[in-house]
Amino acid sequence: MPSNPVPPPRKILHVDMDAFYASVEQRDDPALRGQPVVVAWRGARSVVCAASYEARKFGVRSAMPAVRAERLCPQAVFVPPDFLRYKAVSRQVREIFARHTELIEPLSLDEAYLDVTASGLPTATETAEAIRAAIFEETRLTASAGVAPNKFLAKIASDWRKPDGIFVIRPHQVAAFLEPLPVGRLPGVGKVMEAKLAELDITRVADLRACGLPALEQRFGRWGRRLHELSLGIDDSPVRSERPTLQISSEDTFEHDLPLEELEPHIRRLAEKTWAGYMLEQGRREQGRIARTVVLKLKTADFRLLTRSLTPGTPPASLRDLGDIACELRTRVELPASTRYRLVGVGLAGFIDADRHIAQSDLFPTP
Known part of the structure; x- marks a missing residue:
C-alpha cells in the first residue's frame, strides 16, 4: 500500500x-x-x-x-x-492580496494573514515582495511582511524590520530564532503571565522550552501545553478566510458625562459613521448582506455597560431609519434621569444574506 x-x-x-x-x-x-x-x-x-x-x-x-x-x-x-478613507485604502490592499491567494484572514484594516502555500510564484518570499511592491505602486504606502511556516511566527517576523521591510523565518531556522526571544513576544503572554513565568525564572523562550511539558502542564494546565508548543514553534491554526460580518458599530467617549436627553446629536453622528460602514460592507460583496437589528450601547459615569437592541419588522433602509431607531432605544433605558453617561455607541447587527432576506419577505410579507 x-x-x-x-x-x-x-x-x-x-x-x-x-x-x-x-x-x-x-x-x-x-x-x-x-x-x-x-x-x-x-x-x-x-x-x-x-x-x-x-x-x-x-x-x-x-x-x-x-x-x-x-x-x-x-x-x-x-x-x-477619517475611517471611511482608511477603509477605502484597506479595500485596495485586500484586492492586491486576492491576486495571490484566496486564503486571507484580515485582523484589522491594516494587517492580515495570507496562506500562500499554493501561490503561483516560486517562493513565499517572492510572493511577499510582489505584494509589497504592488501596495506601494498602487497606494503610495509601505507595508512590512513576515514570512514563516505558521501564523504566530509570521506575525513576529513582520515586526522585525519595520518600516518597509521583510523578514523570513525558514523551517530549519525556527528553533534558533525563538530561543533568545523574551516570552512576552509569544501570543497570549501578557504582563500577568510574563510575571508568573518570571517567578519560575522563565524569561526567554529557551527557558520555557527547557522547563518541559510536564512542569508547564502541572503549573498552567492546558495553557501550559500551549506554551510548550509555542516554545517549539508549533502553531497549526489555519488561515481562515474572511468570515461574515456580525456587527458594524461606532462609538465615542465624551469629554464630559452627559444625561440621556442630551445624547441625540451624538447618536445621530455615530449613526452616520455606522451607516457609512454598512454601505461599504454591502458594496464590498457581490451579494449584499442585510442588517436587521439596531443596537444602542451606553456606558454610565460609573462604568456600567448597557445595551438595548431592536429588530424591527422591516430592516433599517436608510440613515434616517437607523438614527431614529437608535434614538428611540433610549426609552428602554430604565435608570434614574440623574444618571450620566460617558460613552455611547450605535451598531447594526443580525446580518443575513440578501437573498435569504428576500425569500423570508416573500414567505412572510409585512402587513
Missing part, C-alpha cells in the same frame, strides 16, 4: 501596513510629511488611533491617551481620524 503523501510545509505571510492611518494622512497632505502626526481627536478622553514614525520617536503610541501624547510631543500635529 502506498503511504499517505506528506503535505508541503505551509507558507504563511503576515502583512502589516506601516503606521497606516498616519501614513494615509501624510500621503494625502504633503504638509504633514516629515511631521510628527498623531491621529486622534483632542480631548481629555480621546486616545491615539495611530502615530507617525516621527511621533513615535517621542514615545507616542497607539491607544495612549491623547493628552499624554501631547505632553510627550508638544509639536505634534493632531489629525482627526
Whole structure:
C-alpha cells in the first residue's frame, strides 16, 4: 500500500501596513510629511488611533491617551481620524492580496494573514515582495511582511524590520530564532503571565522550552501545553478566510458625562459613521448582506455597560431609519434621569444574506 503523501510545509505571510492611518494622512497632505502626526481627536478622553514614525520617536503610541501624547510631543500635529478613507485604502490592499491567494484572514484594516502555500510564484518570499511592491505602486504606502511556516511566527517576523521591510523565518531556522526571544513576544503572554513565568525564572523562550511539558502542564494546565508548543514553534491554526460580518458599530467617549436627553446629536453622528460602514460592507460583496437589528450601547459615569437592541419588522433602509431607531432605544433605558453617561455607541447587527432576506419577505410579507 502506498503511504499517505506528506503535505508541503505551509507558507504563511503576515502583512502589516506601516503606521497606516498616519501614513494615509501624510500621503494625502504633503504638509504633514516629515511631521510628527498623531491621529486622534483632542480631548481629555480621546486616545491615539495611530502615530507617525516621527511621533513615535517621542514615545507616542497607539491607544495612549491623547493628552499624554501631547505632553510627550508638544509639536505634534493632531489629525482627526477619517475611517471611511482608511477603509477605502484597506479595500485596495485586500484586492492586491486576492491576486495571490484566496486564503486571507484580515485582523484589522491594516494587517492580515495570507496562506500562500499554493501561490503561483516560486517562493513565499517572492510572493511577499510582489505584494509589497504592488501596495506601494498602487497606494503610495509601505507595508512590512513576515514570512514563516505558521501564523504566530509570521506575525513576529513582520515586526522585525519595520518600516518597509521583510523578514523570513525558514523551517530549519525556527528553533534558533525563538530561543533568545523574551516570552512576552509569544501570543497570549501578557504582563500577568510574563510575571508568573518570571517567578519560575522563565524569561526567554529557551527557558520555557527547557522547563518541559510536564512542569508547564502541572503549573498552567492546558495553557501550559500551549506554551510548550509555542516554545517549539508549533502553531497549526489555519488561515481562515474572511468570515461574515456580525456587527458594524461606532462609538465615542465624551469629554464630559452627559444625561440621556442630551445624547441625540451624538447618536445621530455615530449613526452616520455606522451607516457609512454598512454601505461599504454591502458594496464590498457581490451579494449584499442585510442588517436587521439596531443596537444602542451606553456606558454610565460609573462604568456600567448597557445595551438595548431592536429588530424591527422591516430592516433599517436608510440613515434616517437607523438614527431614529437608535434614538428611540433610549426609552428602554430604565435608570434614574440623574444618571450620566460617558460613552455611547450605535451598531447594526443580525446580518443575513440578501437573498435569504428576500425569500423570508416573500414567505412572510409585512402587513
